[in-house]
Amino acid sequence: MLQTLAWTGSSLRLLDQTKLPTQTVYVDITDEKQMHDAIKRLVVRGAPAIAWRRRSGLPRRARCAGRGGPCRLQQVCQYLATARPTAVNLFWAIDRVKRGERRGRRKQPSSAFSPKHWRCWKKTIASAARSASNGAKLLARFQKGGAAINLLTHCNAGGLATVQYGTALAPVYIGKELGMKFHVYADETRPLLQGSRITAFELEHNGVPVTVICDNMAATVMQEGKVAAVIVGPIASRLTAMWPTKIGTLNVAILARHFGIPFYVAAPTSSIDMSLATGAQIPIEQRDPSEVSHGMGKQTAPPKWIFTTRPLTSRPRALVSAIITEKGVIEPPYEASLKRIMK
């Protein structure tokens, strides 16, 4: 797998995902302004990945800059939290970092971060592997003889969005190791093309055949009987009500329902927010209109009156066939199942 993150001793080194698939460029982050910019521009992206980058970068940042101690840390946390208001597990990570830092300061101020956080990192990788294995078992039902299982995915919820295996693509990678065959249709995912630039790049890099389609071709490949199942990444809120997720996911979910194709969500339990009754309470991220009007290096639309990233808001009972987590595959009715596993 590609190395997406490293600590150089003086900076946090990140793979610049905006340059994929044509260039593999790393950027060195040395202060919180650069980190904020990297998160906002989606140099680093995917809710779980952002969380991890922050967990790695934050306490060191706070220590480097930190004459003010915890206050300084609070400021940095608050500042970074403004970079992407909808990534729930980012806040989860910040909270855990804050708590860790507070506890750490009481005991051993200068080395509190590293061992604790790398232990947690390893636990996350183990948890992702369990989720992937659950997903692979679920997908095995579509294996017919030696033919590849055709999946469709939206955006990027692979290793580049998370740690190591990813979420939506993890069952593919684990399944492949177990001898299963896959072929993936990757929605290109406008406006920033994470599907064509990152998912396709990553799958190809890992030896999984991939076909990039424009978002508007999904119905056609489904109608032609070419999609056994849809699998997408985390949904960042309580699944029993409304929830926000990547723009375009609602389109795909409705199309899958129309054609009777299972629609799976692979989501670590850290991305499920049980504290909110509905997603309506979650602030909706409105991104720069130029992502649409100048999305790919030249002007393609009048720059005014343009929507950008919008949330998905719908009810999972109707549209999600199952949720794949590290604690097992959850099927409807979700309210009860989620309460049980989130205990």
Next chain:
Amino acid sequence: MLQTLAWTGSSLRLLDQTKLPTQTVYVDITDEKQMHDAIKRLVVRGAPAIAWRRRSGLPRRARCAGRGGPCRLQQVCQYLATARPTAVNLFWAIDRVKRGERRGRRKQPSSAFSPKHWRCWKKTIASAARSASNGAKLLARFQKGGAAINLLTHCNAGGLATVQYGTALAPVYIGKELGMKFHVYADETRPLLQGSRITAFELEHNGVPVTVICDNMAATVMQEGKVAAVIVGPIASRLTAMWPTKIGTLNVAILARHFGIPFYVAAPTSSIDMSLATGAQIPIEQRDPSEVSHGMGKQTAPPKWIFTTRPLTSRPRALVSAIITEKGVIEPPYEASLKRIMK
């Protein structure tokens, strides 16, 4: 309205639609190779418009080059027909040109083209106006007080795709002249962005408020209750069975059905092909994969394994609420209604 076509005396002058919205550039066509290239690259596009460009350009071309008479014309027709195999009314136009030319040669060889064809041009404009008026009446049911009627459209079926008023956008232009208010969501329409580049440009040019959305945002604006009706351009085959049309139209039709939003097709009867039992007999256009992988000036996907323009194939009974033609608004059941009006 923008001038999309002119005869300079020695060349056919076309608005280069690939340069919109940033440049208004005209190209002069002086032989059939240039015409073939212009149609293939979508310099000129929209099935009715291509037909008209050909009707204007073809006989003169044939005469200019034409020592071989009708044989030469046949060759040119066959050659141009390979530029875009799915545009039904393009073949309709070629046939009429051929017939006209044959009749013309018997009577007055050197001037057969112009009066006959410009008379037909005027008839087409009158027919488009009737269709537009029928559409405006249909849309009037969504007018509530002084608020704008919110429509969603896919691709471009406005004046730049046809003659003067267009098809899908014609009811908007006519309705506006009658005092109705509109706001249009324009799907950007990957891969070539006819929606953001051309529909948005054209609507803005004509004073109609427009919001460009990425194709994958359609479900979200529908779910937010922001779309009263969907209106799209011609469907190029028999409506009672399968038919091909612009990629992405099937997505929109299914989404509209899901949300209970009317889905209208505005189609001149010349675009309805009653001679085929199913659209499966129509050759499917496969376009250059680089339209997806290098769609907007830089590489955005690995260049292999990419779908490009794909047909829509579905049944209208389930997904089309009504068809707006110059002969009236046709509602289900279509088989009987179409047979009646196509007599």
